[in-house]
Amino acid sequence: MRSFQEFTLSRSSESHAGLPAQPPPPAPHTAVPVQNCGPVPAAGLRRFNAVPAAEAEAALLDCYGSRRWAQRLADHRPYPDLDALLAAADEAGYDLSPADRAEALAAEESPGLRPDAPPSAHLALAAAHAAYESRFGHVFVICLDAFLPAEHPDQVLAGIRARLAHDPEHERVVTADEMRRLARGRIIELVSSQ
Incomplete structure (x- = not known):
């Protein structure tokens, strides 16, 4: 059985939704979480509640x-159930300062294409990302849980164009x-690992 920290380190290097694998923390992660599948095992939440605060914070930073x-989510453990953890994550997200959101x-990282996509598709998406980043000063993020x-x-290209x-x-x-x-999906993935 992998330790919680081993899981968080290997999770960040796995491919998300068919996109290229990500480098291990603290490098940025792609803004496309893995699709959530099925109920969350209670053992995963118990394990998350029990790990040292520094490990929990490191895992949450990946989310x-x-x-x-x-830190706020790690400090408020233990959570009685997944819904409580997700509600706390939402509340903490609403309470962030502009500097915290910028961090x-x-x-x-902006979501990309599979490496085998046509070069013209890579160029079109790169141009769309550049236009978005030029206009708003940060990467484009989108949660794609509802899509295959x-x-x-x-969806990424349509989202950039609309936004x-x-x-x-x-x-x-x-x-x-x-x-x-995105954070909700990543938390579900995190506590579902066990």
Whole structure:
């Protein structure tokens, strides 16, 4: 049985939704979580509740790159159930300062394509990401839990195109919501590992 820390280190290097594997922490992670599958085993949540605070914080930083957010969730353990943990994650996300949100966004990478995608698709997506980053000053993030992996590239490109029309304040709100959704999926994946 892998330790909690071994799980978090190997999790960050696995491929997310068919995208290229990610480097181990503290490098940024791609803003596309693995699809959630089935109920969360109680043993995973018990294990998360029992690990030392530093391990819990490190694992949570892989879910959402704000130290304040991760520390707050780790400090409020134990959680009686997954719903309580997810509610605490949402609440902590709403309470973040702009600097905390910027820290979390800096830990993200824009979602990309599979390496075998046509070069023209890579160029089109790179241009869309560049336009988005130029307009809003941070990477594009989107939660794709509701879509099949084969649909991800189209959804990312459509999302960038639609959100480029947002004013900066509206996009700030949309991005914060997408980040909370990503964190929820990553937390579920984290505690489902056991």
